[in-house]
């Protein structure tokens with residue numbers, strides 16, 4: 059990106075109607091809060107998976123003035139973890155839940171990332187404009203009919219909105235795929251967390267939207283847990299078609 063950090067702040071403010079706060083750049087993830095709950099070890103593993111997949115794909119670009127969007131940000135865990143690893147990046151997290159957004163803002167303040175982290179209440183990427191270098195998401199992905207069968211520590215732990223992926227568990231992925239084509243810069247990266255058995259279907263959704271899909275990243279048990287894709291440039295897309 060050619061813009062310096064303040065230029066990007068200005069662009070985000072103009073495009074998204076957000077305001078900046080001041081704060082130091084140091085990040086300490088141990089001071090992290092969840093809305094109404096403590097984070098489970100399973101959540102920590104999943105967040106680690108998406109974060110690691112995104113950081114590995116960024117490589118040395120993590121030092122650039124990246125623009126990052128986190129769709130369905132919840133407590134802001136994924137966005138704030140990425141901002142703590144990408145010292146010049148700016149990010150915006152969205153969520154339908156006002157409570158989650160308030161929590162994410164508190165976490166950004168506690169982590170001294172408020173200067174680079176913005177949050178807004180909206181439907182996935184609906185309120186966002188401009189092109190992002192990285193779009194991440196851990197959407198709700200449980201089939202609605204499966205929610206009642208989840209273990210109580212999951213079912214009672216998370217709000218329904220954080221779990222309910224619609225009739226086939228893919229509602230969030232469809233919305234995010236639609237947004238990604240509009241939001242990603244050419245060559246930009248999207249990384250999503252996956253539910254069990256969803257890798258192939260989500261890869262098909264991404265491909266149909268013109269995204270170049272990479273191999274899914276497994277978690278420690280070998281299950282595909284994160285999927286990464288890039289928005290191809292027009293030239294590359296023509297060569298491949």
Ligand SMILES: C[S@@+](CC[C@H](N)C(=O)[O-])C[C@H]1O[C@@H](n2cnc3c(N)ncnc32)[C@H](O)[C@@H]1O
Nearest residue numbers: 130131132153154155181182196197198219220
């Ligand atoms: C599985 S949780 C993930 C939260 C966080 N990204 C994380 O990894 O811990 C899914 C989040 O998506 C939010 N969500 C559900 N539907 C949404 C929608 N239509 N637009 C934006 N956010 C939504 C929920 O409120 C919840 O915070």
